[in-house]
Structures are given as structure tokens and as C-alpha cells.
Amino acid sequence: MLKTFLFGILLGIVAAAGALYAIPAVDQERRPSIISVTPNGGNTELFHINLPMDRIMVGAPGRSEQLPEKLEWPDDEVLSGVQVELFKVNNAIGKVIGxxxxxxxxxxxxxxxxxxxxxxxxxxxxVTMRTAPKENGSRTGRLRAGSREFGLLTGIVSERWVVDTSGEEDAPSGRIELTATYIGAAELLQ
Amino acid sequence: MKYVIALVLGVFFGAVIFAAGMIYNPFISKQKLSPITVTDLQTITLAFSGVSTENILFTNDGRSRVDTYPEDVPELWERPIRQTSAMVTVMRDALNRPAGIGVKISSLSEKTRLFNGEMLVDSVWYVYLPGKGAFFVEQVENYWGYFKEVVYPAYRSSANTWKGNWLGDVTFGPGALATAKVTGGSGKFDGMDMHGVESLSVRAWSVARGPVSADGRLTIELPPVAIPGEE
Incomplete structure (x- = not known):
């Protein structure tokens, strides 16, 4: 019986090590990327943010109504010219992905x-957008840096405010459309 | 029957021995000295609170140990962002004066390998320092040392708390020397490629609330030329 117990200990160590090695501890849910190829090269991906439902935070100095309501924006002069917003981001078919x-x-x-x-x-x-907004209110900026999947990409991203005209009762007041155009790093010829 | 019971008990003890080996093995993920702490180049050091309720805003899936703040903040409950947290905080300079604003968004990393002592988090920082400019930090953080030396002892304590003084770098990559990649966005940082390290200093941790007394620090190593401002 002692031999069985000792064998069990060995088996337990091996099983625990094997499980820890083989079973992923973190599994992020990934929605399929909805990307289209543009005629002149590069890929385009559309994201959008429905307002007000996807807004997590708006903080700015001197703003009478912050979001969330209990947010206390620091009353410090050094932050006088800054407005910070946080959003949930949807993909092209309206699923939250980021x-x-x-x-x-x-x-x-x-x-x-x-x-x-x-x-x-x-x-x-x-993405940094330095340009003044165009007549239709859209603004364009450069993809300055990225991590993982976006690490080797360059490109441009534009933001545009689109008012909702559906007239539906629970429709958002509008949405921010973000259009990303990615250009991959050039591949070396063999 | 007694052989089956012996085998089951043996497997259980084996698993416990393995878990203890993981926790107490001093060679797994031993902290190394960050090259930025001994750099000759100029650095910018920014401090922030490591306690969620001392920041401007902190949100997560609402089920995590760390409380969201303020209490009416929307939670990140949707499945693709359920393992993500977002924080907005005031960044302070070496004299503890407000120096700017920082936004940190973090997600548990699929590259986590507990077997190797890698409890990883993919995170990004956006930092804006008025008068100096903005920069973006991308990093992989490893919380194994923090778990082993702060969180696990708190669970073992009869009071379900840990008190002490833990200081460690959490940045694990993507730089080969465990540094974060920092990209200048605007102002004097525009066009700069830099390195950075985030570190944590924890003094109290509770099983019920997470960090009770903790501070974070972001150290950015500036390039040899073009030095923006003091420090």
C-alpha cells in the first residue's frame, strides 16, 4: 500500500505539472476581425462607439456634469487643458471588442x-490626430505605435461623429465612427 | 479498495507538493535589476496611487476583488473585455506635485505560463504631461513575484491581510531587458523612442479589497539627446 501511495504522489506531481503546462490559464474571447482590403493597398477596419451607452467616462475641468456622476475631476491648474474620455469599442457588427x-x-x-x-x-x-476637423467634422490621424497584432503596422485612423436618424426609441443619439487603414511592413524579396 | 484510497491520497499529496514547489521555488521568475535603475541617461519618474479608490477612475468586470471607483462607473462586463481593467489617474512628479494625467488599460495575457512563473498582463499607458507632451507605453507585466510575496501570504494569514514592504518591477517586456516600449506622441516627446519600467510598492494588501496601501511608479529613460525639462 505504501508503494501505491508513493506512486500516487509521483502521479500527482506529474499530473499537476502537465495540467499547468498544457491548460491555458487565460483565454481571451476573440471576435473575428472584420477587415476589408482597400483598392490601393492596405486593409480597412471599422470600429464604432454608440453614445451615450458605450461611454464609460468624461472628465474635464469646469464641466458641470461629469460622467460617471460621482467622478471627481482633480481641481488642479496643471490639468486645465485636458479632457479624458473612456469608451467601449464595437466592431463593424456592433459587438463590444475593446x-x-x-x-x-x-x-x-x-x-x-x-x-x-x-x-x-x-x-x-x-493614434495622434493633430489636424483640424474637416467640414464634415471628421478628423484624421496617424497610427503612431501599436502592440502585438498592431506592432508592425502603420496607417491612418479617422474619427467621425454620425448622428442617429433611425428614430427608434432606444437608439443611441449617434456614434463615433473610427476607420482604421492599416499598412503592413514591406516584405523583403527573396 | 484501500489501494484506491492510497492512490487518490497520493495523487492529492503529489499535487500539493507540486503547488508548494511552485510557490517556494526561489529560482522561478527571480526578479532582476532593471537596466533603467542604473542608467546614465536622464529619466522621468512619475508616481501614481496603486489603490483603486485613490485614482480618478478605476473599472473592471465588477466581480474582481479590486473595487471599481467611483461606485457608479460602468463595468466592463462584456465577454471580450471581461478580463480587462481601465484606470485614469493623476501622475505626480518626484516632489509629489501633479505633473499630468495617465490612462492605463490592462488585460490578462494569453501568454501567461504559471509553470514558468509568468503571470502576465498586457497593458498600455497613455501619459500626458502639460507643457512637455504625451507618450504611449506598451508593456507586458509579470505579477508572479507580487502574487508569491504579497497575495499568497495574505491568503495564508489568519487575518486575511498582508502588511510589509514589497517593492518590485512588474514590467517584463517586450524589451529584451524587461523594459517597456515607449513612443513619444506630441510635444517634446514627439518622435522619441524610449524605454520604461513600471514598479509597484505595496505596504498592505487585503483578501477582501486587494491593495490597501500601494503606490506605482513609471520610470521613462530619455534618449541621449533632446531632454525635455527637469529631472
Missing amino acids: VASRVLISENGADVVDWVIHLPARGSMF
């Missing part, structure tokens, strides 16, 4: 919008 921050910086009379789009199963993108 979290994004949008920071609006007003400095020296110019506005800069910085986006960080974080998709847990894929990676993150950092």
Missing part, C-alpha cells in the same frame, strides 16, 4: 486628439 481612451489636449491654441484603442485579444493602437 476599450478606448480619447484625450483632447488644448495647448497654445491648438487641439490634439490622442486615441488609445485596446482590443484585449489582439493588441493596442496609439
Whole structure:
């Protein structure tokens, strides 16, 4: 019986080690990427943010109503020209796939919008939009850096506010459309 | 029958011995000195609170040990973002003055390998320092040392708390020397490629609430040329 017990201990050690090695401890749910190929090269992916339901936070100095309501924005002059927003990000078919921050910086009379789009199963993108908004309110910026899937990509991302005209009772007031155009790193010829 | 009971008991003890070996093995994921702590180049050090309720905002799936803040903040309950947390915090300089704002978004990493002592988190920081500019930090963090030396002892304690002084770098990559990749976005950081390290200092941890007294620190190593501001 002692031999059986000792064999059991060995088996337990091996089984625990094998399970820890083979079974993934973290499994992020990934929705299929909905990407289309653009005629002049590159790939395009559309994200959107329904407002107000996908908004997690709006914090800005001097704003009478912060979101969430109990948010206490620091009353410090150093943060006087900053507005921070956090959102949930949807893919093209309206499924939440990530979290994004949008920071609006007003400095020296110019506005800069910085986006960080974080998709847990894929990676993150950092986009800086320095251009003034176009007539239709859209703004375009460069994909400055990325992690994992987006690490080797360059490209542009544009934001556009689209008012909802569906008239449905529970429809959002509108949505922010983010259109990302990715360009992969050039491959070396063999 | 007695042989079956002996085998089952043996397997149970074997699994316990393996778990104890994982926890107490000093060679698994031993912390190394970050190259940034001994760099000759100039660095920027920014501090933030490691306690969720001391930040401007903290949210997660709402079921985690760490409380969301403020209490009416929307939670990240949807399946693809359920293992994600987001934090907005004031970044403080070496004199504990507000220096800017930081946004951190983190997700548990699928590359986690507990067998190797790698409890990984993929995270990104966006930091804006008024008058200096903005930068983006991408990193992989390893919380194995934190788990082993803070969280596990708290569970073992009869009071379900841990008190002490734990200081460690949590940045594990993607840099080969366990550094984060930092990209300048605007202002004086524009166009800069830098390295960084995030570290945590924990003084109290509770099983019920997570960190009770903790501070974080983000250290950015500036390139040899173009130095923005003080420090």
C-alpha cells in the first residue's frame, strides 16, 4: 500500500505539472476581425462607439456634469487643458471588442486628439490626430505605435461623429465612427 | 479498495507538493535589476496611487476583488473585455506635485505560463504631461513575484491581510531587458523612442479589497539627446 501511495504522489506531481503546462490559464474571447482590403493597398477596419451607452467616462475641468456622476475631476491648474474620455469599442457588427481612451489636449491654441484603442485579444493602437476637423467634422490621424497584432503596422485612423436618424426609441443619439487603414511592413524579396 | 484510497491520497499529496514547489521555488521568475535603475541617461519618474479608490477612475468586470471607483462607473462586463481593467489617474512628479494625467488599460495575457512563473498582463499607458507632451507605453507585466510575496501570504494569514514592504518591477517586456516600449506622441516627446519600467510598492494588501496601501511608479529613460525639462 505504501508503494501505491508513493506512486500516487509521483502521479500527482506529474499530473499537476502537465495540467499547468498544457491548460491555458487565460483565454481571451476573440471576435473575428472584420477587415476589408482597400483598392490601393492596405486593409480597412471599422470600429464604432454608440453614445451615450458605450461611454464609460468624461472628465474635464469646469464641466458641470461629469460622467460617471460621482467622478471627481482633480481641481488642479496643471490639468486645465485636458479632457479624458473612456469608451467601449464595437466592431463593424456592433459587438463590444475593446476599450478606448480619447484625450483632447488644448495647448497654445491648438487641439490634439490622442486615441488609445485596446482590443484585449489582439493588441493596442496609439493614434495622434493633430489636424483640424474637416467640414464634415471628421478628423484624421496617424497610427503612431501599436502592440502585438498592431506592432508592425502603420496607417491612418479617422474619427467621425454620425448622428442617429433611425428614430427608434432606444437608439443611441449617434456614434463615433473610427476607420482604421492599416499598412503592413514591406516584405523583403527573396 | 484501500489501494484506491492510497492512490487518490497520493495523487492529492503529489499535487500539493507540486503547488508548494511552485510557490517556494526561489529560482522561478527571480526578479532582476532593471537596466533603467542604473542608467546614465536622464529619466522621468512619475508616481501614481496603486489603490483603486485613490485614482480618478478605476473599472473592471465588477466581480474582481479590486473595487471599481467611483461606485457608479460602468463595468466592463462584456465577454471580450471581461478580463480587462481601465484606470485614469493623476501622475505626480518626484516632489509629489501633479505633473499630468495617465490612462492605463490592462488585460490578462494569453501568454501567461504559471509553470514558468509568468503571470502576465498586457497593458498600455497613455501619459500626458502639460507643457512637455504625451507618450504611449506598451508593456507586458509579470505579477508572479507580487502574487508569491504579497497575495499568497495574505491568503495564508489568519487575518486575511498582508502588511510589509514589497517593492518590485512588474514590467517584463517586450524589451529584451524587461523594459517597456515607449513612443513619444506630441510635444517634446514627439518622435522619441524610449524605454520604461513600471514598479509597484505595496505596504498592505487585503483578501477582501486587494491593495490597501500601494503606490506605482513609471520610470521613462530619455534618449541621449533632446531632454525635455527637469529631472
